[in-house]
Amino acid sequence: MDNNLIVSVSPHVHGKRTTSNVMLDVVIALLPAAIAGTVIFGMRAAVLCAVCVASCVVFEFLFTKLCKRPTTVGDFSAVVTGLLLAMNVPATLPIWQAVVGSFIAIVIVKCLFGGLGCNFANPAITARVVMLIAFTGTMAAAVPPQAIAETVDLATYATPLSVLPNGVLPEATLMDMFLGVRGGALGETSAAALLVGFVYLLVRKVITWHTPVVFIGAVFALAFAITGDVTTALYYTLSGGTFIGAIFMATDYVTSPSTAKGKIIFALGCAVITTLIRFYGSYPEGVSFSILFMNVLNPYIDKWTMKKPFGGVKA
Amino acid sequence: MSFFGIKGVHVPHRKHTADCHPERMPIPKTVVIPMAQHIGAPAKPVVNVGDTVGVGQIIGEAAGFISAPVHASVSGTVKKIDTMANSNGGTMTAITIESDGEMRPHESVVPPTVTSYEEFVAAVRASGIVGLGGAGFPTFVKLSVKDLSQVQEVVLNGAECEPYITADTLTMTDRADDIFEGIQLLEKYLGVKKVIIGIEDNKPQAIKAMQELSKKDSAIVVKPMPAAYPQGGEKVLIYNTTGKTVPEGKLPLDVGCIVMNVTTLACIAEYVRTGMPLVEKCLTVDGSAVATPKNVIAPIGASMKDVFDFCGGFKEEPRKVMYGGPMMGIAVPDLDQPILKNTNAILAFNDKDATLPDETPCIHCGNCINHCPLNLNPPAIAKALNSGDGAEIAKTKVNICMECGACVFVCPAHRMIVHRNKLAKAELRAYQTKLAEQKKKEEENK
Numbered sequence: 194m195d196n197n198l199i200v201s202v203s204p205h206v207h208g209k210r211t212t213s214n215v216m217l218d219v220v221i222a223l224l225p226a227a228i229a230g231t232v233i234f235g236m237r238a239a240v241l242c243a244v245c246v247a248s249c250v251v252f253e254f255l256f257t258k259l260c261k262r263p264t265t266v267g268d269f270s271a272v273v274t275g276l277l278l279a280m281n282v283p284a285t286l287p288i289w290q291a292v293v294g295s296f297i298a299i300v301i302v303k304c305l306f307g308g309l310g311c312n313f314a315n316p317a318i319t320a321r322v323v324m325l326i327a328f329t330g331t332m333a334a335a336v337p338p339q340a341i342a343e344t345v346d347l348a349t350y351a352t353p354l355s356v357l358p359n360g361v362l363p364e365a366t367l368m369d370m371f372l373g374v375r376g377g378a379l380g381e382t383s384a385a386a387l388l389v390g391f392v393y394l395l396v397r398k399v400i401t402w403h404t405p406v407v408f409i410g411a412v413f414a415l416a417f418a419i420t421g422d423v424t425t426a427l428y429y430t431l432s433g434g435t436f437i438g439a440i441f442m443a444t445d446y447v448t449s450p451s452t453a454k455g456k457i458i459f460a461l462g463c464a465v466i467t468t469l470i471r472f473y474g475s476y477p478e479g480v481s482f483s484i485l486f487m488n489v490l491n492p493y494i495d496k497w498t499m500k501k502p503f504g505g506v507k508a
Numbered sequence: 509m510s511f512f513g514i515k516g517v518h519v520p521h522r523k524h525t526a527d528c529h530p531e532r533m534p535i536p537k538t539v540v541i542p543m544a545q546h547i548g549a550p551a552k553p554v555v556n557v558g559d560t561v562g563v564g565q566i567i568g569e570a571a572g573f574i575s576a577p578v579h580a581s582v583s584g585t586v587k588k589i590d591t592m593a594n595s596n597g598g599t600m601t602a603i604t605i606e607s608d609g610e611m612r613p614h615e616s617v618v619p620p621t622v623t624s625y626e627e628f629v630a631a632v633r634a635s636g637i638v639g640l641g642g643a644g645f646p647t648f649v650k651l652s653v654k655d656l657s658q659v660q661e662v663v664l665n666g667a668e669c670e671p672y673i674t675a676d677t678l679t680m681t682d683r684a685d686d687i688f689e690g691i692q693l694l695e696k697y698l699g700v701k702k703v704i705i706g707i708e709d710n711k712p713q714a715i716k717a718m719q720e721l722s723k724k725d726s727a728i729v730v731k732p733m734p735a736a737y738p739q740g741g742e743k744v745l746i747y748n749t750t751g752k753t754v755p756e757g758k759l760p761l762d763v764g765c766i767v768m769n770v771t772t773l774a775c776i777a778e779y780v781r782t783g784m785p786l787v788e789k790c791l792t793v794d795g796s797a798v799a800t801p802k803n804v805i806a807p808i809g810a811s812m813k814d815v816f817d818f819c820g821g822f823k824e825e826p827r828k829v830m831y832g833g834p835m836m837g838i839a840v841p842d843l844d845q846p847i848l849k850n851t852n853a854i855l856a857f858n859d860k861d862a863t864l865p866d867e868t869p870c871i872h873c874g875n876c877i878n879h880c881p882l883n884l885n886p887p888a889i890a891k892a893l894n895s896g897d898g899a900e901i902a903k904t905k906v907n908i909c910m911e912c913g914a915c916v917f918v919c920p921a922h923r924m925i926v927h928r929n930k931l932a933k934a935e936l937r938a939y940q941t942k943l944a945e946q947k948k949k950e951e952e953n954k
Contacts, residue, residue: 198827198828198829201864203839204913204917204926205830205855205857205864206519208919212868214920310869451887503743505755
C-alpha cells in the first residue's frame with residue numbers, strides 16, 4: 194500500500210505516565226529526606242547517596258551489557274534503589290560496604306531475578322538486611338547527629354530504639370524525633386522530611402494513602418497497646434525506619450499488593466512483625482525484616498484480594 | 509463495587525467539534541457499500557452489476573435472524589460486486605455504485621404503516637438500522653422481546669465518552685424532536701414506562717436539550733454522569749443509571765433494560781416518519797492531521813478519502829487513520845475504507861499523535877486493576893495467557909472484557925493489555941470449543 198499509515202491495536206491514545214517519570218517522582222519525593230540527612234549527619238551522607246546511586250546504575254548497566262540485553266538504566270529505577278539504599282545506612286558506613294550493598298541490591302536481588310518488575314523482594318530492603326548481618330558493626334553503629342556529636346559520649350551514645358525497651362525515654366525530645374535530630378540511618382530519621390515526600394507522592398498519585406497510613410498507624414497502636422503510654426508509643430512510631438519503610442519501601446509497586454484491600458493487609462502484617470521484633474526480638478529494629486517477610490507473602494495477598502469481576506459467574 | 513458507581517479514567521476530551529453543526533458533504537462519484545456492517549450474518553446482495561438503483565433501495569437483504577438489510581445510499585448504477593479487505597483483516601462482499609448525481613429516491617421509499625408492536629419491529633428491521641454507537645448490533649433484534657412486561661426501562665446512551673466524537677451530542681442538540689418521537693414510539697408500541705438518558709456532564713448543551721424533553725414527558729429522566737471513560741460501555745451505563753448489574757453471559761434485557769444509542773433512536777423515528785432507511789450517517793471528522801475538523805453527514809459507502817477531502821484534506825501527513833474514537837477505534841491500512849452505518853467518527857493523527865511509547869516491563873503498579881470498570885486483572889490474564897492453559901484463562905473472566913482500553917491508558921509501562929486480552933479471548937474460545945467437542949465425543953462413546 195502506498196502510504197505511511199500505522200495499523201495497531203486500540204487504544205490509540207495513551208496516558209502521559211511512564212515508568213521513568215514515576216521513578217523520577219519517587220526520587221524527587223526522597224530528596225527532602227536526603228537533604229535532611231545531609232544537614233543532620235553532614236556531607237558524608239550526601240557522599241554515600243552519590244556512591245549508592247552511581248554504583249547501582251553502573252551495576253545495572255554492566256549487568257545488562259554483560260547479558261547482551263537492552264540497557265534499562267533509563268527507567269531510573271536503579272537510581273531509586275540506590276537512593277533508598279543510601280537512606281538506609283548510617284552516615285559513617287565505609288564506602289566499599291556501600292558499593293557491596295549496591296551490588297547485592299541490583300545484581301543479586303533485581304537483575305538475577307529478571308530485572309525491573311520481576312524481583313520478588315525489595316532490592317534496597319534486602320540489601321539492608323544482608324548488610325545488617327554481614328557488616329553488623331558498621332551498619333548498626335549509633336551515629337549521633339552532627340549537632341550533638343561534640344557533646345555526647347560516642348562510646349555510650351545509643352539510638353532511641355536501643356534504649357526504649359529498657360523503659361528509658363531517649364534524650365531526644367519528640368520534636369527532635371519528628372525533625373530527625375537523633376541517631377539512625379542517614380535518611381530514616383526525619384519524619385518531617387519523609388512526610389513531605391509522602392504528600393508529594395500522594396499529590397502525584399504515585400502511591401495511595403493505604404500502606405503508609407495503616408503501617409504507621411498500626412505501629413503506634415500496637416506500641417500503645419503494649420506499653421500503655423502515648424509518649425512511649427510516639428517514640429516507637431518516630432524511631433527506626435518506620436516512616437521511610439512505610440512511605441517508600443512497603444509501597445514499592447513490584448513487591449507490594451495492587452488493591453487497596455491487599456495494601457491494608459500488607460501494611461498490617463508489616464506493623465505486627467515490626468512490633469514483635471522491636472519488643473521481643475533480638476534486633477532493636479524490625480522494619481526491614483517485616484517488609485522483606487511481607488514481600489514473600491505478597492503474591493498470596495495479591496491472589497487473596499483479587500477483585501470479583503463485574504457480574505462474573507463462577508467458572 | 510463503589511457506592512458512587514463505576515469510576516472511570518480521565519481521558520482527554522478533545523471535543524473540538526461540539527459546536528460544529530453537521531454539514532452534508534457533496535455526493536461522491538462512487539460509494540462502496542459492504543454487506544457486513546453489523547454483528548451477525550452479512551446481507552445477501554440482491555442487485556446485479558449494471559442495475560440502476562435509487563436511494564433507499566434494498567441492495568442486500570438480511571440473511572438470517574441476526575442480520576440487517578443494506579440499502580443504496582446514492583442513485584446510479586451498480587458497477588461491481590466483489591470482495592474487499594475489511595478493517596479487521598478479513599474480507600467482505602461489497603457493492604460499488606457509481607452515482608448519477610441525482611440522489612433520486614427509490615419508489616419503495618414510503619413511510620411504513622406502523623400500528624402495532626409487530627409492525628413497529630418489522631419497520632425497524634426494514635430500516636436497516638443497527639446500533640449506531642459503534643457496536644452495530646441489529647436494533648430490531650434488541651426490540652424483539654417475547655414478554656413486553658419484562659422491559660422495565662429503556663436506557664438511552666448519550667454518554668459519548670470517547671475523546672473527539674461529538675456526533676451524538678449534535679443528535680441530542682439538533683435532533684431532539686426525533687429523539688422525542690422515538691421515545692413516544694417506544695412508549696406506544698413497547699409499553700415503556702421509563703426512559704433514562706445517560707449523558708456525561710461535559711456536554712451541558714445536550715443535557716439541557718434532553719431536559720427540555722423530560723419537561724414534556726414525565727417518563728423521561730435525564731441522568732448526567734461524571735465525564736469518566738467508559739461511561740458509555742453498556743454494562744457500565746446500566747450500572748451507573750439504574751444500579752443493576754448485568755451478569756456475565758446475560759443480556760441487558762435479562763435485568764429489564766433495553767439500551768439504545770440516542771442517534772439510533774432518532775434514526776428509527778425518522779424512518780417511521782419518512783420511510784427513508786439508514787443511508788447516511790453523521791460523523792465527526794477530527795484528529796491532528798485534519799485541516800478543518802467538522803461533523804459531516806456522509807452517505808454510507810463514501811470513502812474516507814472523500815470525507816477527509818470535504819474537511820479540507822490534511823494539514824499534515826496522516827500517520828494513523830481510524831474508525832471511531834481513539835480508545836476503541838480501529839486503525840485502517842488505507843483511505844479507501846468506506847463509511848459504515850456504525851461509523852460515528854473518522855480520525856486522522858499526525859506523526860506525533862500516531863507514535864505511541866514502547867512497551868516496557870510491568871512494574872505491578874496496579875493501575876490497570878484499579879481502573880478496570882469491570883474489575884478484571886490484566887496481569888493475571890497475561891500470566892494465564894502465557895501459561896497457555898485454557899482453564900486458567902477461563903478463571904480470569906477475560907471473556908467479559910469490553911476492550912475499552914482504560915487499562916492501557918493508565919499503564920505507565922504502556923503494556924499492550926487490550927492486545928493480550930484479545931489473544932486470551934481467542935485462546936479461551938478455542939479451549940471451550942475443544943472442551944465441547946470432547947464432551948460430545950465422550951457422550952457418543954457411552
